[in-house]
Amino acid sequence: xxxxxxxxxxxxxxxxxxxxxxxxxxxxxxxxxxxxxxxxxxxxxxxxxxxxxxxxxxxxxxxxxxxxxxxxxxxxxxxxxxxxxxxxxxxxxxxxxxxxxxxxxxxxxxxxxxxxxxxxxxxxxxxxxxxxxxxxxxxxxxxxxxxxxxxxxxxxxxxxxxxxxxxxxxxxxxxxxxxxxxxxxxxxxxxxxxxxxxxxxxxxxxxxxxxxxxxxxxxxxxxxxxxxxxxxxxxxxxxxxxxxxxxxxxxxxxxxxxxxxxxxxxxxxxxxxxxxxxxxxxxxxxxxxxxxxxxxxxxxxxxxxxxxxxxxxxxxxxxxxxxxxxxxxxxxxxxxxxxxxxxxxxxxxxxxxxxxxxxxxxxxxxxxxxxxxxxxxxxxxxxxxxxxxxxxxxxxxxxxxxxxxxxxxxxxxxxxxxxxxxxxxxxxxxxxxxxxxxxxxxxxx
Numbered sequence: 001x002x003x004x005x006x007x008x009x010x011x012x013x014x015x016x017x018x019x020x021x022x023x024x025x026x027x028x029x030x031x032x033x034x035x036x037x038x039x040x041x042x043x044x045x046x047x048x049x050x051x052x053x054x055x056x057x058x059x060x061x062x063x064x065x066x067x068x069x070x071x072x073x074x075x076x077x078x079x080x081x082x083x084x085x086x087x088x089x090x091x092x093x094x095x096x097x098x099x100x101x102x103x104x105x106x107x108x109x110x111x112x113x114x115x116x117x118x119x120x121x122x123x124x125x126x127x128x129x130x131x132x133x134x135x136x137x138x139x140x141x142x143x144x145x146x147x148x149x150x151x152x153x154x155x156x157x158x159x160x161x162x163x164x165x166x167x168x169x170x171x172x173x174x175x176x177x178x179x180x181x182x183x184x185x186x187x188x189x190x191x192x193x194x195x196x197x198x199x200x201x202x203x204x205x206x207x208x209x210x211x212x213x214x215x216x217x218x219x220x221x222x223x224x225x226x227x228x229x230x231x232x233x234x235x236x237x238x239x240x241x242x243x244x245x246x247x248x249x250x251x252x253x254x255x256x257x258x259x260x261x262x263x264x265x266x267x268x269x270x271x272x273x274x275x276x277x278x279x280x281x282x283x284x285x286x287x288x289x290x291x292x293x294x295x296x297x298x299x300x301x302x303x304x305x306x307x308x309x310x311x312x313x314x315x316x317x318x319x320x321x322x323x324x325x326x327x328x329x330x331x332x333x334x335x336x337x338x339x340x341x342x343x344x345x346x347x348x349x350x351x352x353x354x355x356x357x358x359x360x361x362x363x364x365x366x367x368x369x370x371x372x373x374x375x376x377x378x379x380x381x382x383x384x385x386x387x388x389x390x391x392x393x394x395x396x397x398x399x400x401x402x403x404x405x406x407x408x409x410x411x412x413x414x415x416x417x418x419x420x421x422x423x424x425x426x427x428x429x430x431x432x433x434x435x436x437x438x439x440x441x442x443x444x445x
Contacts, residue, residue, distance in 0.1 A: 007098040010105045011085060014125045024152035029124045033157050035111035036132060043134045043158060044075065044142035046278045051146035051153075051190045052166030053183075054316045055200065058263040059166055061296040062271040063143045068093055069290035070283060073139035077130045077155070079123065079147055082298050082310075082420040083427070089130045091137060096130075104129030123147060127154040141278070151189020162274050163190045163217075164198040166267060168205055169315035181207040191217045196277040200270030220246075220273055228269035231257060241265055245273045247282075255284045261291040262300060264319065298419045303426055305330070305404075308412045308419045312343050317351035320413065324355040330409040334387065336396045337379075338362040338418035341370045348414065349382050356411065358385040362396040364417050393418045394425035 005013070033039055048063060050056045060076050067074040073092055081087035089096035108128045112118045120128070127147075134142050144160065147153045168184045184205035191197045197217040199208065204221075212219050220226060226245035239260035245253050253276060261268050268291065276282055295301075298310045300323055311320045324333070335356040339345045361376040363369065372389040379386050390396030393412070400410055412422045 005102065007085065007102055010102055011122075014105070014120075015122045018119050018121045023121050023124075024149055026152060026154070026157055028118050028120060029128065029154045030157050032108065032112045032118055032120065032124075032128055033131070035114075036107060036128065038128070038131050038135060038158075041135070043131055044138055045140045046162070046280075047142045047144065047158060047160045048162045048164065048274050048278060049144045049146060049155065049158070049160035049190050050164045050166065051150045051187050052164070052200070053169040053187075054313065054319070055166035055264055055267045056145050058296055058299055059164060059200070059267040059271050060143050060145050062261060062263060062268050062290070062294050063141075063274065064090065064093065065290040065294040066271060066275055066287060067141045067143075067280075069286040070280060072141050072280070073137070074141045074143065075134040075137065075139045076143045076145075077127070077134070078145040079126075080416050082416065082423055085126075088126065089133060091133075091139070096133060100133055101129060104132045107132050121154075124154045131158065141280075146187075146190055149189075150187035152186070153190075156190050159192055160190065160195070162196045162198060162278050163192060164200055164270055164274055165190070165204065165208060166270065167201045167203075167315060168208065169313060181205045184208045185211055188212065191215055193217065196220055196274075198270055198274045198277070200266055220277065222266060222269060226269060226273040228265050230265075241268075243269050243272050245269070245276055247276045248279055253282065255282070255287055257288075259288055259291045261294045263294065263296060297423070298416070305406075305408065306410045306412060306422075306426075308422060310416050310419050311413050312339065312348070312415050314344055314347035314351055317348040317413075321351050321355045324411070331405065331407040332357045333409045333411060334358050334360060334400065334404070335411040335413065336360045336362060336393065336400065336418070336422070337375065337414045338364045338393050338396075338421075339370050339375060339414040340364060340368045340417070342368055343415070345370070345375065345378055346382070349379060349384065352411075352413070353382060353384060356384070358387045360388045360390060360396045360400060361386055362390045362393045362418065364415060365392070369417075393421035397422050397425050
């Protein structure tokens with residue numbers, strides 16, 4: 001192991017060392033965590049884990065914003081990233097430095113090699129490196145996003161004080177199957193005995209409740225134990241909302257006239273309930289500041305008249321379509337769509353079609369990538385207008401840029417890869433925009 005290895009070199013090294021990219025199971029990662037001392041003490045004063053199919057990223061972002069607004073030190077670990085690997089680990093709202101990540105990889109490497117070598121996936125190495133960095137700082141709050149699974153996901157090696165399940169839908173069928181009850185049982189594997197279980201959707205499979213009841217976890221379900229409602233003001237377009245929940249002692253809480261965060265309100269309500277059960281005394285003004293300022297790249301992210309959203313399964317596409325329907329209609333909305341072969345493209349197109357006037361189909365590279373020709377054929381089978389087929393998302397964006405009228409909108413969606421490539425293209429064209437970070441490195445777990 002060389003001290004001179006850069007972050008890019010480490011990422012290249014760990015990507016190719018394990019026989020497969022995704023290898024669900026906790027035995028290997030738990031043993032390396034034990035060697036690193038990560039099981040000797042909690043990573044933070046409070047740990048919240050966030051599992052589910054959709055809505056995890058926005059829930060984490062709002063938990064981070066709320067914690068910082070309450071002057072708490074906070075670390076977040078998420079995946080995948082869009083442009084920079086550093087996005088995955090944030091400490092007090094700042095992306096981890098290359099140096100910190102490299103030191104984390106070095107600590108994992110030392111532990112996995114001795115006394116007997118243990119092979120780890122890219123995701124497992126990165127997860128343990130992030131856990132080491134968080135433990136070194138021992139913040140007041142750590143928020144950990146579960147990867148594609150739950151019970152067997154590497155992040156689940158840590159026992160959370162509060163566990164969140166956002167939504168359950170079919171995705172990653174090759175690993176999780178297609179039975180919603182089975183998927184729900186796997187996601188519910190993040191719950192812990194006698195610890196709060198925050199269920200952030202009104203439509204979760206029965207298996208989630210069965211697991212929670214069997215564990216004796218304290219169930220706090222959206223719609224019954226906590227809720228959110230919109231304020232109605234006939235005089236103006238009032239997008240503020242109200243949250244009702246309970247603290248850890250069971251005392252009722254009610255926060256009115258909260259700003260719309262521009263992210264799913266179910267997830268906002270879930271984040272508030274999770275913090276209320278984490279022995280954090282919530283202040284309504286701090287919550288208002290947090291919701292006014294929170295943002296999340298790639299989730300209804302507007303760059304001028306371009307909207308970027310990583311929606312890549314039917315549930316996420318329906319939510320995206322609902323949000324677009326709430327906006328005033330442009331003269332024309334064109335969707336730049338790129339999807340992977342293992343995603344339900346037909347259902348995604350059906351969900352988005354009422355809000356899209358025409359499409360640009362783009363190819364995604366890699367063994368899972370779907371080419372533009374087959375995607376265009378699918379769109380045409382759904383009687384959609386295909387304007388162009390492009391070799392990549394950025395090639396499609398470049399083609400559109402020269403033809404887009406001022407009163408037209410572009411929706412970029414279908415995959416993290418699609419959004420990441422267009423964000424990279426945007427950064428290259430707008431290097432002076434300091435609100436965007438530029439990098440070509442990206443990785444989808």
